[in-house]
Amino acid sequence: MPFTYDYPRPALAVDCVVFGLRESSLVVLLVRRGVPPFEGSWALPGGFVRLDETLDRAAERELVEESGLKVAYLEQLYTFSALDRDPRERVVSVAYFALVNPVEHRPQAGSDAASAAWFDVREAPALAFDHRHILQVALERLRSKVRYRPIGFGLLPERFSLTQLQRAYEIILDRPLDKRNFRKKIAALGFVVPTDALEEGVGRRAARLFRFDRAVYAALSEKGFDLELI
Amino acid sequence: MPFTYDYPRPALAVDCVVFGLRESSLVVLLVRRGVPPFEGSWALPGGFVRLDETLDRAAERELVEESGLKVAYLEQLYTFSALDRDPRERVVSVAYFALVNPVEHRPQAGSDAASAAWFDVREAPALAFDHRHILQVALERLRSKVRYRPIGFGLLPERFSLTQLQRAYEIILDRPLDKRNFRKKIAALGFVVPTDALEEGVGRRAARLFRFDRAVYAALSEKGFDLELI
Numbered sequence: 001m002p003f004t005y006d007y008p009r010p011a012l013a014v015d016c017v018v019f020g021l022r023e024s025s026l027v028v029l030l031v032r033r034g035v036p037p038f039e040g041s042w043a044l045p046g047g048f049v050r051l052d053e054t055l056d057r058a059a060e061r062e063l064v065e066e067s068g069l070k071v072a073y074l075e076q077l078y079t080f081s082a083l084d085r086d087p088r089e090r091v092v093s094v095a096y097f098a099l100v101n102p103v104e105h106r107p108q109a110g111s112d113a114a115s116a117a118w119f120d121v122r123e124a125p126a127l128a129f130d131h132r133h134i135l136q137v138a139l140e141r142l143r144s145k146v147r148y149r150p151i152g153f154g155l156l157p158e159r160f161s162l163t164q165l166q167r168a169y170e171i172i173l174d175r176p177l178d179k180r181n182f183r184k185k186i187a188a189l190g191f192v193v194p195t196d197a198l199e200e201g202v203g204r205r206a207a208r209l210f211r212f213d214r215a216v217y218a219a220l221s222e223k224g225f226d227l228e229l230i
Numbered sequence: 231m232p233f234t235y236d237y238p239r240p241a242l243a244v245d246c247v248v249f250g251l252r253e254s255s256l257v258v259l260l261v262r263r264g265v266p267p268f269e270g271s272w273a274l275p276g277g278f279v280r281l282d283e284t285l286d287r288a289a290e291r292e293l294v295e296e297s298g299l300k301v302a303y304l305e306q307l308y309t310f311s312a313l314d315r316d317p318r319e320r321v322v323s324v325a326y327f328a329l330v331n332p333v334e335h336r337p338q339a340g341s342d343a344a345s346a347a348w349f350d351v352r353e354a355p356a357l358a359f360d361h362r363h364i365l366q367v368a369l370e371r372l373r374s375k376v377r378y379r380p381i382g383f384g385l386l387p388e389r390f391s392l393t394q395l396q397r398a399y400e401i402i403l404d405r406p407l408d409k410r411n412f413r414k415k416i417a418a419l420g421f422v423v424p425t426d427a428l429e430e431g432v433g434r435r436a437a438r439l440f441r442f443d444r445a446v447y448a449a450l451s452e453k454g455f456d457l458e459l460i
Contacts, residue, residue: 003238008281011239012322051238051320055311079309079324081285090281092242094309148378 010081010090014059015046015131017077017095017138018069020102020118021155026171027102027118028135030127031066034114037087038128042119044135045069046093047112059096067116068108071098077138085130093129097138099154146172150191153212161199161207162186191217240311240320244289245276245361247307247325247368248299250332250348251385256401257332257348258365260357261296264344267317268358272349274365275299276323277342289326297346298338301328307368315360323359327368329384376402380421383442391429391437392416421447 018029030042045066049058059074074096081092107116119125121139124132146152152168160168166182186192191213198206248259260272275296279288289304304326311322337346349355351369354362376382382398390398396412416422423443428436 002234002236004232004234005241006232007241007278008233009239009241010279010281011235011237012242048237049240049311049322051240052313054313055309055322076308078306079285081279081324083282083284092279092285094311 010092011086011088012049013046013086013091013093014049014055014062015044015080015093015095015134016059016063016074017044017097017135018063018067018071018100019097019121019138019142019155020100020105021168021171022102022118022120024167024171025120025122028121028124029067029069029102029107030117030119030124031107031109031113032115032117033112033128035112040114041128042125043128044095044131045113045116049094055094056096059094062111065111066109066113068110069100069105071100074098077134077141080130080134082130093134095134095138097141099142099151101155101157143173150212150217159195159197159209159211161209163207165192165210190220240322241316241318242279243276243321243323244279244285244292245274245323245325245364246289246293246304247274247327247365248293248297248301248330249327249351249368249372249385250330250335251398251401252332252348252350254397254401255350255352258351258354259297259299259332259337260347260349260354261337261339261343262345263342263358265342270344271358272355273358274325274361275343275346279324285324286326289324292341295341296339296343298340299330299335301330304328307364307371310360310364312360323364325364325368327371329372329381331385331387373403380442380447389425389427389439389441391439393437395422395440420450 020027029045031045033039033041033043045063047062049055053061055076056074063069063071075098077095077097079092079094083090085091085093102118109116124135127135146169152172155168156164162183165186166177166179170177192210193213195209195211197209199209201207250257259275261275263269263271263273275293277292279285283291285306286304293299293301305328307325307327309322309324313320315321315323332348339346354365357365376399382402385398386394392413395416396407396409400407421443422440425439425441427439429439431437
């Protein structure tokens with residue numbers, strides 16, 4: 001049954017950029033499209049928004065349907081409206097992004113997706129629509145944001161060594177950091193706190209494990225303290 | 231002539247939050263609606279997006295049509311999709327924001343707006359739709375962003391004293407700042423540079439005027455330097 005309106009309007013879609021850290025790489029979740037257009041091409045998980053759901057819910061739903069992935073929090077990134085981004089008709093897409101620990105999430109394709117997998121962001125295949133552009137914008141937002149919000153912690157396990165933490169930032173920022181300066185800044189922040197646990201090490205002194213103290217961070221950010229990490 | 235689609239889709243709109251500094255207040259541009267719904271109520275300037283324009287262009291166009299205001303740069307803020315934000319039908323709105331010097335812009339109402347004026351953000355009237363919520367989100371984004379991006383400069387004249395600069399930040403952040411710490415930080419930034427000009431003062435030593443050096447800022451931000459202002 002067709003849907004009729006007095007005024008034309010574009011179709012509205014969501015797309016999800018989900019990043020993770022795997023070994024020494026930043027990876028992104030992609031799906032291989034099982035339906036036209038761009039059938040057989042890789043793309044960001046996503047789809048059209050239903051009339052009875054918000055954009056946040058649409059993003060969560062499409063991600064679960066197409067990859068099996070359920071994330072704690074999807075953040076709205078940007079709304080893309082280039083006139084020719086979709087060959088079918090005018091489609092405006094609201095992109096979301098999230099950070100997860102990929103070891104915990106084995107993608108399970110479904111719905112419009114024929115398969116789903118993690119790709120190193122530097123080695124992503126050709127993508128459908130304007131998804132390469134969306135991915136690039138997401139990467140820039142991640143790199144910019146990681147400097148002043150503790151979002152890097154979403155990519156790490158609950159307990160991590162300072163070396164692991166530094167490595168995570170170096171992988172995200174794609175540049176080396178000075179170890180001493182990094183540790184000085186981390187210590188000054190106040191919300192990266194030591195635990196009783198030690199990392200298992202072979203042939204070297206075992207490293208102390210740390211954790212991100214959300215309560216301390218919340219209190220500090222409310223007071224407007226200088227929270228720049230890098 | 232009605233427009234028919236295989237799948238339903240919400241209407242798509244843009245809304246603009248334009249801030250300025252006037253005397254000791256942060257002000258926002260509002261329009262009084264000349265058409266239903268909420269006819270006679272104040273609202274953010276905005277309207278429906280056309281099929282042949284991007285969201286950026288729609289935002290610029292609606293702002294000019296409804297208030298006469300042409301701004302250099304409108305930044306996308308967030309896309310609002312609460313199911314009941316508009317009484318007519320499902321409308322998703324992409325909000326934009328900008329910072330201007332209101333002394334230079336006398337609003338000239340037109341199109342769906344019966345009048346247009348600047349309001350102190352603390353004294354805004356009841357607003358149509360979810361515009362009070364959008365305004366609040368814009369205010370939070372402004373306050374958050376002003377700490378690590380030199381956007382406060384868009385609210386000031388080309389040349390300003392450090393007292394004026396500090397006052398601008400205090401008005402935006404709605405809290406007092408320590409003068410000595412502020413001046414120390416500003417000096418350390420590198421992109422607030424003194425000019426030859428002095429402010430005109432009565433009965434006190436004339437203050438040096440400064441300017442925002444965009445070239446220095448661009449070079450520093452490209453290198454990833456620590457640019458936190460406040």
